[in-house]
Amino acid sequence: MAFAWVAAFVLVALIPDARIMTAVGYAPIFLVGLPFGWPDANYFELAFPWPVVNMLLCAGGGVLWAGAALAFQRRTAGACESCGRTHGRSGMGVSRIARWGTWAAYVGFAVPLFYSVVRWAWALGVPLLFSEEGIKWLHETGMAWAGAGLATFGALGGVLTLGLARPWGRIWPRWVPVLAGRAVNPRLPVTLGALVTGVLASAGMVAIRITDWADPQAWLTSPMAYWPLWAAALGMATLGYYFRTRPECRRCGSARPAALVR
Template sequence: MTTATLTTTPARPGPVRRAIRAWPRWTPYAAAAWSAAYGLLGLLWALGVGGYPFGPGDIEDAREESLLGATTAAGTGPWIAGLGLTGALVALMLARMSARGVVRVALAGWAWANAVLLVVLVPDQRILTTVAYTPLALVGIPFGWPPMSYAEFAAKMFPWPNVNHYVCVVGGLLWAATALAFQRRTVRACVHCGRRAGHAHGWTSPAGAGRWGRWAAYAAFLMPFGYALVRWAWALGVPLTISQDFLDELHESGLVWAGAYLATFAAAGGVLTLGLTQRWGIIWPRWVLGLAGKPVPRAFPLVFATVVALSLASAGSVILRLTDWSDPAEWAGSPMTLFAPWAVVLGAATFGYYLRTRGACRVCGRSR
């Protein structure tokens, strides 16, 4: 009696997965295309074409908090055009060049500066607002909260100036990927995972990331409760850090309940942050019906935590810029001053989870 041995060929990944895996090759060209396109918009705005999303073209209530709220299309459009064209050329250089020394530092610095500008500084708290309120609206609108239709909610939350913030974030992420691929390639590391042969990775090893990532996750768990406790106190009628008159105004307008929702949303996010360092962040726990015992898709916590961290970073940059730090009553009395440090520790916890849970690289084969 003979036994037939069947061999199977691993399923070929789909086009989306193949594109994701090939990100070091295409992101520099995507960053170049984005920069050229946005630079062209800047030129059109400078020539008088409508649609300039900052200053007079922005939502009136948001101009004061925007980094570019005092700008005009005629004054800033040429700068956008020039920086966009220059950025496109630099991105193409980063795609092909193998620079060293001062040139390498200058090119990488340009790329990272673009990433920070477009992801953190140009957007404002509207990114965080839409991230926080959209899930509530998707579930609550059929039940009358908020009292509007989905079309009305979309028109209110996603006008062109707000959408432009997301356009800028996409460009910033392309620049971050471009910078990362360039840095890895120019030190002869694997462009996909960053590992180098014969290099001791220390703090980036799974064990090292597990140690410091745990402390970052605990800090990111505790941080939102400082914000949430203040908002919950307001909802319960306790004027914590504010005057009674201001609290009465919040209750009369109903805004206090929106704050209570945000507090609950933040606290829930803080609890979920523990998953970045606990076993249930890797294996679904028993109480998750239908998924108990199965592996948690690694992209799920990484994408969710990254979106929240970047949203907090853009909102936190506004608070850091507008707060009068010479007045202790102002910065100590605002729970939103926690946004910036919360973004830092949540970002660190997310990076630690990424390093701790990654396996052997599919390209270079290295696992350490």
């Protein structure tokens, strides 16, 4: 089981790099700009060359290793292979993770805001944590506004992370057309949260390797240095949301602990 979990971590977090995060982050920008012919580039050709496709294949293999490890872990612990619940236990550990997940959601909201503020400042010509020459190059190449778009979607992702801890993460809010007032299918936030956590984990490991941790100024002022924290916070928030919202198991009949029912 240890080997399987290590293999999963290596394939998901260590082998891929930040190019997967770049491909995912810029996808909404290309989708929004597609009707207007902007940016003037082939998204799939730029975002998914063979090295990036290979990373995605490795990450997919890591997900399979994680699934195998989880199934083996449940089976050998005498737990339900479908939901992981074990009869006769209090569920206090699950309740604790669910509470930690609530606080983690607020951290997952704050971290991308810091990154977004920096990129918006660059788009406005403010050399926040960056040189004036670098700002000039960003505007000459058009990357400044692409970065602003990335920052906008990053901030939106932070707001959506709050939904993992707020009531509107379970019931569609009234400002959502058609779906307002209906129950949110928990599989949607959990799946998206898990996928983004994996993407952030791979980018975060790159940030850990290239950041000069011996120089406090280098990492305190670097938005990239907070990517590992962002990944951990989103992962914990997603796990807490899963424990709070998972329904009664059709296989073993177990339900959520009373402490998690609100």
